[in-house]
Amino acid sequence: MVSVLKILGERIAFALAVIFSVLILNFILIRLAPGDPASVIAGESGGITQEIIDAIRKEYGLDLPMHEQLGIYLGNAIKGDLGYSYYFNTPVVELVISYMWPTILLIVVATVMALILGTVFGVIASRKPDGWLSNFLTVFSLIGYSAPPFWTGMLLIICFAFILPWFPVSGYSDVTLDVGPLGHALDILHHLILPSITLALIYLAQYSRLARASMLEVMGSDYIRTARAKGLSESVVFFKHGLRNAVLPIITITGLHFGNILSGAVLVEAVFNWPGLGTLAFDSLLRRDYSTILGLLFFSAVMTIVANLMTDLCYRIADPRIKIKKR
């Protein structure tokens, strides 16, 4: 247990260093990009004159040299203040937190869906590697992987919101309903189904292929023959001896995919008008809302690091061969 805590501490220290570097890198990158927030703000509020722009620059500290701006930014970041959004007129941290939950909900539901269904499909397909399900999965994964999520999203809306009006077209919840907390949760779930399927489709296909390949490999290994030689039933051989080993690569890939799924969520949120970080990122990019963009980038870096940390811990639990002491 002590060694687990030690490794955890080590990992967290490492993660903090990464987050700090991400802060600096993002700050520099966004300022290298073309566009001037002062003129956008001036444009939003009416007339653009040089005096107004200069006043805005001064007010937001944009007239200072870059290294001074960075110093102020980092100093505030350590205190938990990621700046103030010019456009939303709210502190960035508050803004990000208010948009964070719908995204986390979407990502977690989509990942769990893709992971469970993908593994189940792949495992079933591996039982008959030349069967119709296996061939169907090959085609399905090709389509799932190549189709952009905004396209599949729109297609799902057309099929299951217009032609078959089973699900709402877009949004997070129906504000006109007055149904109490449970009804509200069910309403959110109802809205969640199409976007999470859209996001899950990309990964479902990949996980099912991976599960199939991994299961086929494992079922051909010597220890499976040993298990059969003990006289164990085929289902014990398959699930206890086979699946346990076959899920290891899937765990790894899920962790690696987390960064991708976050960027996939941006597109899906835009299509379904889901009030999450993706929508926020989209709006703030158009507005050159530097502090919000930085806050979002920072936040997604933190999420990715946390996800990888969790994957790492899961992997250690699932595979005893990975020694706690070594990295």
Place this chain on the structure above:
Amino acid sequence: MIDSRQHESTLLEVNNLNVDFNTREGIARVLNGVSFSLQPGEVLGIVGESGCGKSMTALSIMGLVPNPPGKVVGGKIIYDGENLLECTPERMRKIRGNHISMIFQEPMTALNPVIRIGDQITESLLLHQKLSHDDAIDKATELLREVHVPLPEKRIHEFPHQLSGGMRQRVMIAIALACEPSILIADEPTTALDVTVQAQVFDLLLELRQERKMAIILITHDMGAIAEMAGRVLVMYAGRVIETATVDDILQKPEHPYTQGLISCVPILHMGSDTERKSLNEIPGIVPSLTSLGHGCAFEPRCQSRLPRCAIDMPITFDTDTDHKTACWLFEQR
């Protein structure tokens, strides 16, 4: 060994066993009319080159021939009055690991890497012997002690990667012995191990056989192991049994030209100077492809003493002596 063997009840009888494999080049008959019998408590050696059907014979007895591509297409395997080839899969699972168990060549990969040693041993005890979990753990510890694994109480909580190859093979033996089988099939149990460890494993097998009166089928290409362990020996070539005899007969008066070649290929250690060193013997030629066997003897193309009919007719098995059978036309006149 003992000659009263015939009077004892036969434990296992394999009769005219045929196994086909579907390959890209066509159907390969990997086992062709394999017949032999096994008496209680006997150590039967099966020798031959790689691919001659040794392991496939073992897998057929266990009902573990990979299907597809393999298929048992004919013959009988009688164990305790029951034809194993006609058993239901459920019945076969009750026999496998319980009455007949097997240890494999590769101890490094034959154990499941993510399951603790203890659980891997208790699995068959819980299944076949219906022991309680605590009793099964006690039995597993006892088994590990019996196969000379040090600190068994500690080992049962460890994973396979924490053990050396020799220790893993001992664990495999413990797994195979868990339900006190009457037949243990050891498929090249020491090939992957150091020479010193090999000797330990053989000693262990002999010791356990003595204690438990179980029969062992030892599959190997190591003539040294055969000389040390076996009572009777089957020599296989290209899916057929070509010679059967006691171990002394096989080593001292081998009859089939292939067996003679095999024995002469065993290197003898010379203690003298370098000039005395001779080059190693070999049997010229290679094992024929099993998909393109002709009608004649499969060894005919490599045989030094072949007769004209060897290429045309498959030799039948001749009784050349008490307990000595050879499938070769050279022995027809006797």
